[in-house]
Amino acid sequence: MPRCLATIALLGAGLCAASFCPDAAAQPAQAQDTAALPAQPAQSAPQPGQSQDTSAAEVPPATAEAPTIELITMGAGDLLWEKYGHAALCVRYRDPRRDRCYNYGTTDFSDPVTLVWEFLRGQSKFWVSVTTPARMVHFYRDRLDRSLWVQRLPLAPEVARETAAFLANNALDENKYYKYHHYDDNCSTRVRDIIDRAVGGALSAATEPYPYTLREITRRGMAEYTFLVLLSDFPLGRRADRYPSTYEAMHLPFVLRAEVEHRLGIPPKQMYQRTGRSFNVTDPPSRWWLFLFALACALPALLTRLSPRLSSRAERLGLALSVLPGGVMGATMWFMAIISTLPEIRYNEVLLVLLPFDLALPFLSPRRRVGYARGRVVMLVVLLLLSAVGVLRQPIWALGMLALLPCLIAALPGATPAPSADDDRKR
Template sequence: MKSLLKKFLLIYPFIYSVIFLVNAQDYRISLLTCDPGDELYSAFGHSAIRVVDPTTDQDLVFNYGTFDFNTPFFYVKFTQRTLDYMLSVSTFERFQVEYNYFQRNMREQVLDLNPDQARRLVLFLEENYRPENRFYRYDFFYDNCATRIRDAMETILGPQLDWNEPVDAELKTFRNLIDEYVYPLPWADFGIDLALGSVIDRYATEREKQFLPDYMEAAFGRAMVVGDGPTRPLVKEAQVILDFPPRESEVDLFNPYILWWVFAIAVMGLTFVGFRKKRLFKGFDIAFFSVLGLLGILIVILWFFTFHSQTKYNWNILWAFPGHLALAIGLYSGKVRPWLKKYLLLALIMANLALVFWITGIQSFHPSIVPLLLVILLRTNFLYYNLGKFIPAKSG
C-alpha cells in the first residue's frame, strides 16, 4: 500500500498537468519575473511561465529553475557542471507563497498569443514535462530558467517573433551584467571574479542578455508579433503581483576591499620591520604562497577538469599560481637553492603580467586583488634580494 501511494505521489504532478492540458481550451499565458533574493543562488532573479485556463480556473506555473538537492554527489556535480536542472509544475498559489515568504517582488506580463499559438506553447511545455524530457544540463549563461522560456517562445512563434532590439543599447560584457547583481554580495562577487575566466569579458548581444530575468522581462516588453494579422506587442498586459518596500542595504566592513587593503598595509609594515632587523619572517611567506598555490590548483581544476565554459582562460592564474606551493616548500626547507631566486623572479614577472592583462582588457579582475598583487610584488622582490643575505646559503 505504501509503495502504491509513493508511486502515485510521484506521478501525480504529471497526471495533473496532462488532465489540465487535455481539458483546457482557452489559455491565458504570461511570463512571471521575480526579483533577486538575498542568497547567491537567488541573486539574479527568476523567470517562469504561468498558464491559466479561464474556463476551469486551473492555474499552473511551469518552472525550469528547479533541481534536486538529494542528487548523489550534488556539490561535486554542481562544481563540474554535470548537475541537471529540471522543469517542474506547481500551482500558482504555491509558487506565490514562496516568493511572498521571502518578500521578493513578482511581476506578470500577459502574452498576446492567438489561440493556436497558446495551444502549441502549452503542448510544448507538456512535452518538456514528460519524465524523459524534463531534465536538462544547466548553463548559467546559455541554458537556464530564463533562456529556456525565450527559446520556447522562439520555437513556437518562429519568424513571427521580432525582439525589436534597441539600436543604441548600452554595451555590457557578461561580467558587467553579473556585477550588477552581486555587488551587494562582495564576497560572492570576489569568488565569481576569481573563478570565471576571460571568456566572460566579451560583450553580450541583446539576445544573450536575456539569461538574466530582468533583461528578458524588458525584451518581452519590447517584442512584437508580426505576420499574424496586424503587428502587435507580444505583451498585452502587465501587472505587479507582489510588491515590497525596498530593503535597506547594510554596509559590511568585513569585505574583500577593506580586508585586503588592511592586509597589504600590515605586510608593508612587516616587510619594513624585517628589513630593519634583517629578518625575513619566512613563516608569513610560507603561509601566503601556500594559500595562493591552493587557489591556483582550484583555478586549474575549474579550467581543465570541469565542463564549465566560463572558467576557461582564467588569467587569475598569473598571480594565484599552483607553483607557489613549491615556493612555500622551498622556503620551509631552510635551504637557499638556486632555483628559489629564479622562481621568485618568475612570480614577480607573472604578477606584473597580470596587471598588463588587466590594463589591456584581456581579462577584468576583481578590484580588490590590487593590494594582493602589491603584496606579491613586495614580498617576491624582498625575498629575491635578501634571501641569501639574511639566511646563509647552504650547499646541495
C-alpha cells in the same frame, strides 16, 4: 589550513555562478521551495524529484480550448540564489482548476558539495516542475516576500494551444530534465526561448549588445556579498568579460520582463510589491578591497625580510604566510580548470597569474628563491602590462598583487637574517 582555504574557495567560486537563475540563472532553490508548498485539498505536496501534478503532464488536444499564456517574473529575495530574480510560465483556462505554472528552476539542493561539483563538471541536472498559480503566488508573495509581475502574452488561439501542449509535454518525466548553465541554459532562458518561438522570433531579434559584461552582471547581482564579489574574479575567465547580446542577457528575468514589454508591447502588471528591505544589486564593492587584502598578506614577508634580528627560519615562515593565499587560490583555480567543462572557468587568465608552484618559494635555497622570485616578478609585470593594453581581458591587477608582492619582497635585497639553529647545524 590550506585544505580549508581551498574548500572555501571551491564552494564559494561554484556558488558565485551556480546562484544564477538568470541563473541561474535559474534560481534553483526557488523552484525546489515552490515544490514544497503546502498541499491543497485536491493535491499532495510534491517532492523535488517528482512531478507536482500528474494531470499537468497531459498534453491537451489540438482542438482544446485556447488558453492564456502568462509570463510571471519574481524580484530579488533575501538569499544569495534569489538575488537575480526568477521566471515562470503559467497556462490559464476559463476553469481555474486547469491552470498550471511551469518552473524550470527546480533541482536538489540537499547536498551543496555535490551540486557545486556537478556544476563544475557541466552536469547539473535541473528540471521543469509544475504547480498551480495560487500555490506559486502564495510561496513567492507570502513566504519569500518577493515582488511579482505578470505579462499576458499576445498569442493567437492556435499558438497558445501549441505553447500549452509544448509545456505539458516538456513536463513529462522523459522530457523534463536538462543540464543547467548559469548564463546559457537556466530558468529564464528556457522561458525566453518558448516565448520567442511563440512570437515568431521577436525576442531573438534583440542582437544589440547589452551594456554590461557577464562579469559585471554577476558582480552586480551579488553586490551585498563583498567576499563573494571579490572571490568571483578568480574562477570567471575570459568569456565573462564579453558583452552578451540583449537576447543572451535575457538569462536575467528582469531583462526578459523589460524586453517582453519593449518588443511585444506588453507592460508588466505588478501583482505584489515586496514589503521588506530593498537590496543593493547595482553597486558591487571595489577591487581596491582585494588590493588591500593583498597588501595585508604581504606584510609577514616584508617584516621578516627587513628585520636582521630574526632567523632565516622566521623569514621563511613570513614568506610562507604571504604566499599561502595566492598559492592556494592558484592551486584551486588550476584544479577547477582541469576538472571543469565550462569555458568561462577553463579558459582563465588567472591561471597565468596565480601558480601553485609559488607555495614552494619558502622552501627553496636562498639563491634559488631569489632567482625564482625575480623570474616571477618579470612574468607578472609582463602580464599586468598586457592587461593594461587590452591583450588580456580579465581584471587581474588586484588579484595579481597576491603573487607579485611576495615575489617582489623575496627578490629584493634585504637585511641578512640571523642564522637559525638549522643553519648552524648545516655549518
